[in-house]
Amino acid sequence: MSVLAFIDQSEGQVKKGAYEALSYAVKLASQLGTTAEAVVLGKLTDDIAALGKYGVKKIYHVADEQLNHLDAQVFADVIAQVARAAGAKIIVLSNNSDGKAIAPGLSVKLKAGLVSGAVALPDTGNGFTVKKSVFSGKAFAHVAIKTDIKIIALNPNSFSITEAGGGNAEVSAFAAAVNTPKVKVTAVNKVKGDVPLGEAEVVVSGGRGLKGPENWGMIEELAKLLGAATACSRPVADTHWRPHHEHVGQTGLAIAPNLYIAIGISGAIQHLAGVNRSKTIVVINKDPEAPFFKAADYGIVGDAFEVVPGIIEEVKKLKGVA
Amino acid sequence: MKILVCISKSPDTTAKIAFTDNNTKFATDGVQWIINPYDEWYALVKAIEIKEKDPSAVIHLVTVGGADVEPVIRKALALGGDEAIRINADTPDSYYVACQIAETAKQGSYDLVLAGKETIDHNSASIGGMLAELLELPYVSLATKLELNGNTVLITREIEGGEESCEVNTPVVVSCQKGMAEARIPNMRGIMAARTKPLKVVEPVAADSFTGIVSFELPPAKAGVKLIPADNPAELVRVLHEEAKVI
Numbered sequence: 001m002s003v004l005a006f007i008d009q010s011e012g013q014v015k016k017g018a019y020e021a022l023s024y025a026v027k028l029a030s031q032l033g034t035t036a037e038a039v040v041l042g043k044l045t046d047d048i049a050a051l052g053k054y055g056v057k058k059i060y061h062v063a064d065e066q067l068n069h070l071d072a073q074v075f076a077d078v079i080a081q082v083a084r085a086a087g088a089k090i091i092v093l094s095n096n097s098d099g100k101a102i103a104p105g106l107s108v109k110l111k112a113g114l115v116s117g118a119v120a121l122p123d124t125g126n127g128f129t130v131k132k133s134v135f136s137g138k139a140f141a142h143v144a145i146k147t148d149i150k151i152i153a154l155n156p157n158s159f160s161i162t163e164a165g166g167g168n169a170e171v172s173a174f175a176a177a178v179n180t181p182k183v184k185v186t187a188v189n190k191v192k193g194d195v196p197l198g199e200a201e202v203v204v205s206g207g208r209g210l211k212g213p214e215n216w217g218m219i220e221e222l223a224k225l226l227g228a229a230t231a232c233s234r235p236v237a238d239t240h241w242r243p244h245h246e247h248v249g250q251t252g253l254a255i256a257p258n259l260y261i262a263i264g265i266s267g268a269i270q271h272l273a274g275v276n277r278s279k280t281i282v283v284i285n286k287d288p289e290a291p292f293f294k295a296a297d298y299g300i301v302g303d304a305f306e307v308v309p310g311i312i313e314e315v316k317k318l319k320g321v322a
Numbered sequence: 323m324k325i326l327v328c329i330s331k332s333p334d335t336t337a338k339i340a341f342t343d344n345n346t347k348f349a350t351d352g353v354q355w356i357i358n359p360y361d362e363w364y365a366l367v368k369a370i371e372i373k374e375k376d377p378s379a380v381i382h383l384v385t386v387g388g389a390d391v392e393p394v395i396r397k398a399l400a401l402g403g404d405e406a407i408r409i410n411a412d413t414p415d416s417y418y419v420a421c422q423i424a425e426t427a428k429q430g431s432y433d434l435v436l437a438g439k440e441t442i443d444h445n446s447a448s449i450g451g452m453l454a455e456l457l458e459l460p461y462v463s464l465a466t467k468l469e470l471n472g473n474t475v476l477i478t479r480e481i482e483g484g485e486e487s488c489e490v491n492t493p494v495v496v497s498c499q500k501g502m503a504e505a506r507i508p509n510m511r512g513i514m515a516a517r518t519k520p521l522k523v524v525e526p527v528a529a530d531s532f533t534g535i536v537s538f539e540l541p542p543a544k545a546g547v548k549l550i551p552a553d554n555p556a557e558l559v560r561v562l563h564e565e566a567k568v569i
Contacts, residue, residue: 015482070486072451072461095447097481100439101463104451107417113532114416116446129536136442138339142536182460182494187487196483202569226569237500244466244501245480250335250442251359252500259568270335273442276541280566282558283547293547298561302552310555315569318559 003029004088005038005056006079008098011188012045012068016199017094017154019054019161024154025092026055026164028121032090038169039082041075042067048171055164060086060174069188070098071181076105078176083110083149085174095153096198103153112149119158119277133158136250136273156198157256158277197246200229202259203278205248207233209264209285209304213241218308219263225315231255233265249274264304267292284308323379323470323492325369326427327403328437328449331387331394332358335442341538348443348538355391357398360438363505364498368468369436370402371503376470380404384426386411386419392521399516400508406519411526414534416444420452421529427457433492434475439464439499450497460494466501 005025007018022038029036038059040048048059060082067078079102083091091106093099095116107114115130119140123129127144133155134141197203204223206216216230223230230246237247248255250270260278264285265271272295275281283296286303293299300307315321333339334354342349357366366383373379383406385395395406409422427435435457440447447463454461466485467478473492478485480499508516550558562569 010481017482072463073454073459076455097464097479100447101451101461104416104420104448105455105461107448107532108420108452108455111530111532114446114448115533116448131539132445134444134538135333135339136445138541139341140539140541141444142539144534144536145532146534147532183462183488183490185486185488188481188484189486190481190484194483198482245485247500251363254445259562259566273335280562280568282562293549295544296547297544297566298558299547299549300552300555300558301549307552307555310553311558314556314559318563318569 001034001089002086003032003034003036003090003092004083004086005036006091006093006099006102007038007040007051008094008096009040009042009044009046012043014044014046014051015094015096017096017099017156020156020159021092021094021154022051022054022056023161024121024159028090028092031121032124037086037088039079041078049168052166052169053163054161055166056169057166059169059171061171062174062176062178064176064178066178066181069185070101071183072101072105074179074181075102076109078178079106080109081176082174089149091151093151093153095155099153103151107151110149111147112151113145113147114151114153115143115145116153118152118154122152133277137254137277138273155256157201195227195229197229197231197248197253198255200257202226202228203231203255203257204228204261204263205231205233205265206236206263207265208235216242218312222261222308222312222315225312225319225321233271262292263308265292266290267295323372323376323434324430324432325372325379325381325434325436326430326432327361327366327369327381327383328423328435329361329366329383329385329395329398330358330438330441331355331385331391332441332443335359339540345537345539355394357394358438358441360440360442360499362398362401364500364502365436365438366398366401366403367503367506368498372470373402382407382430382432384409384423386413386422388412395521396516397508399519399521400512401506402512404519406521408521408523409526410523414531416446416448417452418529418531420449420456422526423449424453424456425527426524427453435493435495437495437497439497447497450495454495457495460490462488462490462494463497465496465498468496468502
């Protein structure tokens with residue numbers, strides 16, 4: 001009755017969501033008095049055995065090259081084979097781009113109830129209930145899983161990555177029957193050097209208050225100093241000042257960084273829905289009536305063009321950057 | 323080209339989120355229902371764009387719900403689509419709903435099944451993937467672009483920190499998000515035409531549900547904003563570093 005974590009990777013490197021899923025699986029296994037195991041698909045350049053330091057003892061590796069890129073149907077099938085062989089009763093994945101693709105199919109295959117968007121460990125005192133984010137971050141639901149096998153897709157940035165002080169894990173080659181993928185990945189384009197928005201711990205975001213795309217230099221500079229990702233509000237993406245993938249909000253990406261700095265964003269309810277799981281929110285806006293201040297932890301009422309350069313200077317001092 | 327678009331209703335994006343019956347039910351009083359934005363702006367409008375290029379394409383809409391969902395499906399028909407199917411059932415969980423849509427999809431032998439990437443109320447992002455598995459079809463999620471080249475579908479999908487391009491042959495299930503199509507509003511001609519478009523009501527098939535919502539909870543209220551004078555950015559950096567410990 002083990003807990004199995006799916007370790008997803010991109011171009012051979014373990015994704016941040018996978019470390020979170022692994023840490024969650026290890027904590028859950030300890031809560032249930034069982035062991036956590038993990039499964040890796042495809043070729044990895046990262047050291048698989050070293051994942052043992054997060055508290056996992058055994059890792060199944062299906063090294064088939066056809067698994068280097070995602071085909072959700074094929075991945076779900078292989079993970080199901082591993083889960084059955086390992087006797088896993090609970091499977092944990094990240095609710096990131098791969099997890100969202102794989103988990104629903106896996107749920108059907110294993111006749112296993114799925115809770116996607118989980119934000120905390122399940123309540124196993126009476127049944128099995130998982131807290132998840134609903135209404136685009138405006139509320140939580142406690143969802144009971146009624147099936148024997150259970151699947152949890154963990155929201156990114158909802159569970160801290162913790163090392164459990166173990167040595168190397170045992171890596172066991174698993175001979176799965178791998179179907180030929182029907183989805184052929186032809187190109188992977190990643191913005192090199194930038195922090196992916198969904199994984200970022202700090203996000204600096206700009207709105208219409210910045211007046212035009214030419215004024216994003218200070219947003220980018222502050223983000224770079226803080227190791228942050230950049231984001232924007234919907235009007236900014238819709239007017240093509242910034243690319244669509246930077247749009248956070250109800251119909252864009254929902255994020256949960258440790259720190260969200262909103263500059264020149266009024267805080268429409270749809271925008272708040274995408275960011276209100278952020279642990280700390282800073283709002284900089286010249287309008288003291290901006291609704292965003294009600295959702296903020298810290299605020300500065302002032303003109304972004306005067307305030308932000310001052311913040312940049314102070315962050316430089318803090319980080320010891322000349 | 324036969325396209326099935328999955329449509330769900332969702333509360334308007336500005337709806338107040340509150341719960342009744344000891345926090346077990348969403349308080350629907352005064353809530354405006356809309357087409358789930360991902361289903362409308364991206365899945366449905368993409369299907370309409372395909373039909374505009376290829377008038378022989380046929381678009382069917384499917385939804386699961388009671389009679390109260392009909393205004394929403396009529397609005398979808400006003401945007402476009404040839405006919406709609408309402409499966410007359412409750413929606414206990416994603417698996418149950420996916421089983422119902424799968425039954426309709428099997429009967430229609432569609433080339434392309436489009437769904438929004440998730441609904442804005444339950445955010446489960448599950449229907450597309452479950453449907454694909456039930457239909458034994460490939461599944462591409464989080465698509466931001468889609469083009470047809472004969473029977474080949476060229477798709478761009480979002481991944482962490484970038485995008486991935488892929489090719490897959492029809493039939494295929496695709497979940498859609500921002501980038502796929504430009505939002506549009508129904509015109510008067512569409513609204514008039516929608517009144518007479520066929521809306522078929524079918525009864526559900528027997529299916530299980532795997533999960534159930536026990537209760538809802540609102541996030542704790544914020545303690546209140548701590549304002550920092552605009553001329554003291556050093557104080558902001560100090561509190562973020564020393565109090566909040568986030569930089």
